[in-house]
Amino acid sequence: MFPMNPVRGASSTAEPIVPFVARRRVEFRDTDAAGIAHFSTFFVWMESAEHELLRQAGVPLVEVVTEPVHGAAGKDDEPPGTYSWPRVSAACDYKSAVRFNDELDIAVGLDSIGRSSVTWTFRFEQAGRWIAQGRVVAVRCLLRPGLAPAAVLIPSSVQQRLEPYRIAARGDPEG
Amino acid sequence: MFPMNPVRGASSTAEPIVPFVARRRVEFRDTDAAGIAHFSTFFVWMESAEHELLRQAGVPLVEVVTEPVHGAAGKDDEPPGTYSWPRVSAACDYKSAVRFNDELDIAVGLDSIGRSSVTWTFRFEQAGRWIAQGRVVAVRCLLRPGLAPAAVLIPSSVQQRLEPYRIAARGDPEG
Amino acid sequence: MFPMNPVRGASSTAEPIVPFVARRRVEFRDTDAAGIAHFSTFFVWMESAEHELLRQAGVPLVEVVTEPVHGAAGKDDEPPGTYSWPRVSAACDYKSAVRFNDELDIAVGLDSIGRSSVTWTFRFEQAGRWIAQGRVVAVRCLLRPGLAPAAVLIPSSVQQRLEPYRIAARGDPEG
């Protein structure tokens, strides 16, 4: 489903890899007076599909830490507060319009993972028709009342759970 | 406000040009459980600011044509239907979070205009703080029930009304 | 699930009747900065559950009639235009808050049906906990560009398809 190169080794198969597909129906509130799904709705759908993936992967979207968490050997200590994944970048290209009641397949894959950020790619199809493609960069942050969100390291346990959703073997020099 | 080069001639001034600024307050429904404005809201704000600009420019966002329009010399004929500006691309980079009740300045400028498409750029500030920047490409389309949106030429009268909002003198080879 | 009297005859059973149950998960965009699902979201959920019911019943939510429809014996003629069910009244009482990721059961029933209007009742539960209850009155209307929505008779075929979802045998003197 992705226009990607899934080759990961000499013995690779030609089969495209679709790490995760969420299904969504266009609801009436998703449409606008032009009769089609509003362009902003695709960003809500992307987030929602990402969350489905995170649920499947066992990674909580929002963690409220009331007591300090002490990792083994003092690592992964996390101060109290709310941890979440605010977006630092989001983009979508629209190929075709969808209307009320249309059913969408939303393929999600992990494009890259850095020290604190994750880049997701998305492809929307409806009955085999290419509808849209998107890309979202989320950063793991500590959110505290009255303070700006602060980027924090992605725990290694989270990294391991996300790895299976990677769509291609690519380096990511980001932090 | 824009990181742009407003120089258009030898007699240019060093003053930055801000073609249009819309103001918006973060409403409660714009926020999410992370306590900040949801990232998808910025796309709604961008569209809304673009519409304010179009209103000021005298360009209708949605035109319902029930009878064929015949332009002078047979040009700009438009068949019956609904004309609007579906988006083909939208992107936003987020620099800083905003919360309920924060007031935003949303600067909008015309980045480029082609035969059927318009590219808008946006910059969000809150009390002088850089919040986000975005970019939206809209295409003038004819929308008819049961048919896919069809790109149509931007009438010259519309082009002329949008020209003053251009943020820099740049060529645009697009169609 | 409904606090209703399902008795329809002497041989009635004591089992409560739940005509239709939609399931929904609270998505992140459904929440607000108070950390709970925004109260306006319940109205979107109600509409969405009603639409699921209509789909199951085989009643289209939006009908675009481009040519006049002639019913048998000249009845149910419908002029061209868009037919839909605008709401004339909506209400919701909230008993308990729900948060991101909570799963909701939304029971929908037909409270009454008149000549042009339908009254739906809703009950929201989460893991057996009573969350909210609502009521929506929708009127079948003809929508034409530039004109106010005009109430039209509910075709008898539609009435028959909705009848099984009635939650109690009650008269409805409404038109």
Place this chain on the structure above:
Amino acid sequence: MFPMNPVRGASSTAEPIVPFVARRRVEFRDTDAAGIAHFSTFFVWMESAEHELLRQAGVPLVEVVTEPVHGAAGKDDEPPGTYSWPRVSAACDYKSAVRFNDELDIAVGLDSIGRSSVTWTFRFEQAGRWIAQGRVVAVRCLLRPGLAPAAVLIPSSVQQRLEPYRIAARGDPEG
């Protein structure tokens, strides 16, 4: 604007009292594929108008208390947490549809105030045309992570600030 009895004394005037009017334009995202403002949007508008009123009245919508607040003589002590006004009831009757770009006047008044709850009434007009009317009951609550919202007393200072927005002298036996 309200169908109310503003008489508060012998010297009362016959002029209707409109405690507060918010103005809003129907934005494109507020509409749906029926071409009119979605019925759920009116609830967002009601909340937003209520918040404008609260701002004018000097009553914060959300208060994050990190240290216990000690009132004079030990009264109005409020434990740490987030204080807000979740809705327990919301209703709207729709008289007429509005479309993209229509401008709305939203009159808001305080119908009644109890020990912990406030009832607001709303009337929507567009160019003098009656569009809708609504009613919302909000309860002052303490919100703490992982706990259900708990109703708390409305501080007397808040009561005094809301009093001027009362639309009629009525008792309210509520708690």
